[in-house]
Amino acid sequence: MNIVQYLNRTVGSFPEKQAFTDGNHGLTFxxxxxxxxxxxxxxxxxxxxxxxxxxxMKKSPEEVAAFFAVLYSGNxxxxxxxxxxxxxxxLILENVKTGIIICDETTIDTARAFKDESEKVLxxxxxxxxxDEAALNKAVERTGGSDPAYVxxxxxxxxxxxxxxxxxxxxxxxxxxxxxxxxxxxNTRFGEQAPLYFDASLKEILCTIKTGATTVLIxxxxxxxPVPLMxxxxxxxxxxxxxxxxxxTFVSAxxxxxxxxxxxxxxxxxxxxxxxxxxxxxWRKAMPGVRMFxxxxxxxxxxxxxxxxxxxxxxxxxxxxxxxPFKGTEVFLMGDDGRTVGEGETGEICIGGKGVxxxxxxxxxxxxxxxxxxxxxxxxxxxxxxxxxxxxxxENGDLIFVSRKDYQIKHMGHxxxxxEIEADVSRIEGxxxxxxxxxxxxxxxxxxxxxxxxxAALTKELKLSLQRYMLPNRIVKLESMPFTATGKxxxxxxxxxxx
Amino acid sequence: xxxxxxILSELHPDxxxxxxxxxxxDEILDSFDIVTLVTxxxxxxxxxxxxxxxxxxxxxxADALYDLIERIREEEG
Numbered sequence: 001m002n003i004v005q006y007l008n009r010t011v012g013s014f015p016e017k018q019a020f021t022d023g024n025h026g027l028t029f030x031x032x033x034x035x036x037x038x039x040x041x042x043x044x045x046x047x048x049x050x051x052x053x054x055x056x057m058k059k060s061p062e063e064v065a066a067f068f069a070v071l072y073s074g075n076x077x078x079x080x081x082x083x084x085x086x087x088x089x090x091l092i093l094e095n096v097k098t099g100i101i102i103c104d105e106t107t108i109d110t111a112r113a114f115k116d117e118s119e120k121v122l123x124x125x126x127x128x129x130x131x132d133e134a135a136l137n138k139a140v141e142r143t144g145g146s147d148p149a150y151v152x153x154x155x156x157x158x159x160x161x162x163x164x165x166x167x168x169x170x171x172x173x174x175x176x177x178x179x180x181x182x183x184x185x186x187n188t189r190f191g192e193q194a195p196l197y198f199d200a201s202l203k204e205i206l207c208t209i210k211t212g213a214t215t216v217l218i219x220x221x222x223x224x225x226p227v228p229l230m231x232x233x234x235x236x237x238x239x240x241x242x243x244x245x246x247x248x249t250f251v252s253a254x255x256x257x258x259x260x261x262x263x264x265x266x267x268x269x270x271x272x273x274x275x276x277x278x279x280x281x282x283w284r285k286a287m288p289g290v291r292m293f294x295x296x297x298x299x300x301x302x303x304x305x306x307x308x309x310x311x312x313x314x315x316x317x318x319x320x321x322x323x324x325p326f327k328g329t330e331v332f333l334m335g336d337d338g339r340t341v342g343e344g345e346t347g348e349i350c351i352g353g354k355g356v357x358x359x360x361x362x363x364x365x366x367x368x369x370x371x372x373x374x375x376x377x378x379x380x381x382x383x384x385x386x387x388x389x390x391x392x393x394x395e396n397g398d399l400i401f402v403s404r405k406d407y408q409i410k411h412m413g414h415x416x417x418x419x420e421i422e423a424d425v426s427r428i429e430g431x432x433x434x435x436x437x438x439x440x441x442x443x444x445x446x447x448x449x450x451x452x453x454x455x456a457a458l459t460k461e462l463k464l465s466l467q468r469y470m471l472p473n474r475i476v477k478l479e480s481m482p483f484t485a486t487g488k489x490x491x492x493x494x495x496x497x498x499x
Numbered sequence: 500x501x502x503x504x505x506i507l508s509e510l511h512p513d514x515x516x517x518x519x520x521x522x523x524x525d526e527i528l529d530s531f532d533i534v535t536l537v538t539x540x541x542x543x544x545x546x547x548x549x550x551x552x553x554x555x556x557x558x559x560x561a562d563a564l565y566d567l568i569e570r571i572r573e574e575e576g
Contacts, residue, residue, distance in 0.1 A: 223530040224523055224558075226550045250530050254537060256550035412531050444535070455512035463513070468529060474509055 001145035003171050004072050006209045007033060014186060014212040020061035022217045023236060027061040029212065032068065037136060039069025039126040044135035050147060052096040054078045056111055057104040057123060059196055059217055064205060066102050066123055074139030076148040079197035082107060087465040088161060090115065092153050095163055095362050102126065145169035151361045152199050154299050155416050157407070159423030163361035170302045173354040175206035177326045181307060182267060182293065186212035191238035193218055193247050199299045200271060200413065203242045223247060226256040239264045244272035244413025249279045257286035271295040271304060272413030274401065277316050296322035296401065300370065300385045301355040305329050306399055321398035329353040331399060333391055346402050349391040352384040409438040411445060414469045421472065424465045425449060428458065433481045435489045436472065447472035448494050450481050500565050506539045507561055516561040523555040533558065546571050
């Protein structure tokens with residue numbers, strides 16, 4: 001069982017159809033198939049079996065081909081990106097201990113400076129290799145449904161990122177239920193927004209491979225200029241947008257939709273955080289007749305676990321529900337006593353079923369804390385993931401997201417542990433105390449600290465270790481930190497100060 | 500201009516906004532920064548920047564941004 005089966009089938013149906021493009025340059029399914037299998041033959045020649053292979057390339061159709069090269073070779077891919085700070089990349093490499101890093105011309109020099117011992121190879125050299133049919137067949141046959149397909153890294157509260165490993169079985173199920181629910185076919189043209197090291201991009205990649213759709217990888221710089229972004233979407237005749245909320249808000253917040261609308265778009269899904277009602281209504285008003293879905297789910301369950309298709313006449317009260325689980329997924333709400341909560345009560349959202357990840361890569365401790373076993377109705381034990389999100393069911397049985405249990409937040413569609421930012425700030429010389437707050441109203445992260453460095457020096461240091469979306473939006477230097485009676489940092493007081 | 504420089508340096512305390520002239524091209528400002536900037540300029544300087552004015556040319560330097568703000572103020576009279 002290997003996700004490449006889908007590509008094998010699709011290439012037969014639509015060989016000359018564009019699979020992935022950036023608007024200028026693309027790969028057809030035939031070209032993707034061919035390049036991936038050449039790349040895989042190279043990897044098979046290195047005698048790597050069920051090993052992590054790091055892909056360090058700029059967002060491009062070739063990066064997708066490199067992912068599939070790793071999959072065809074029976075290994076699992078680990079994407080890293082130039083947007084990641086050096087320290088984060090080092091931590092990822094320490095965790096996965098890869099033997100090989102696939103680079104392109106834009107990343108190879110950076111990669112050669114990494115301190116790890118892996119071999120750095122150019123994608124351009126991989127695809128010079130002839131296809132080794134026998135080796136590939138063997139590698140694919142050897143892949144089991146429970147073998148990992150990829151490892152994606154996400155924020156960890158101790159400052160050490162967590163690598164979520166998902167299996168071929170989970171990924172294949174995801175491709176199937178997602179394309180069925182959203183109505184994805186070979187006529188779909190996705191406008192892909194997220195970086196490819198982020199699980200949001202799996203929607204487009206997997207559905208494209210499964211159905212023969214086309215994914216247009218939108219150049220990142222367009223997300224700074226809303227009008228050219230819409231012009232690009234129209235030029236490419238994009239009809240499906242699966243974006244994080246902050247990207248949709250970026251368009252609607254400046255009155256862009258009054259000037260220019262996405263003419264071809266028929267389906268919009270959003271994910272990542274709560275869609276501000278005002279911004280949602282701007283989209284709905286501008287795009288009557290468009291199918292809109294609210295999606296919800298953690299990386300630990302292969303992307304999304306629940307969906308809510310918003311009826312045209314739906315009146316949004318406080319928040320849009322996150323709805324019901326996808327086929328093959330089970331969601332329940334757990335109380336503090338470990339049992340399912342009563343009707344209408346709030347509990348921790350727990351997810352079971354085919355999407356549940358294998359766990360955190362090379363991290364049994366953190367895996368055991370979040371992935372637990374639960375007895376099901378038939379009396380057998382089932383593995384579930386505790387999301388740390390609190391939810392409740394509304395009167396229609398739709399799931400409503402309530403809040404987080406801890407200090408994890410959603411910011412620009414990315415999930416961030418405030419503890420990770422604090423851990424990195426504490427590491428800087430001269431910092432005595434620090435605490436981060438996140439304002440729901442403004443979406444801003446504020447860092448409060450007591451210590452010697454000034455704000456400029458502090459920011460400079462932080463940029464070396466934190467991803468840009470994790471950088472505090474505001475920094476406040478304090479003479480002393482407020483404490484509660486029990487001796488903890490008084491976050492409530494800091495929050496008040498923030499507002 | 501001082502108000503604008505305040506807003507900018509709150510966003511990125513480590514950047515010298517009086518000298519930088521490639522804020523967009525060098526990726527110093529990202530899309531979230533732009534949302535924040537436009538919102539803050541709206542609230543603190545009472546100037547509404549619309550979608551068509553969000554271009555690299557208008558956002559590449561504090562001077563260019565200030566010129567845009569002045570232009571909008573004149574147009575609004």
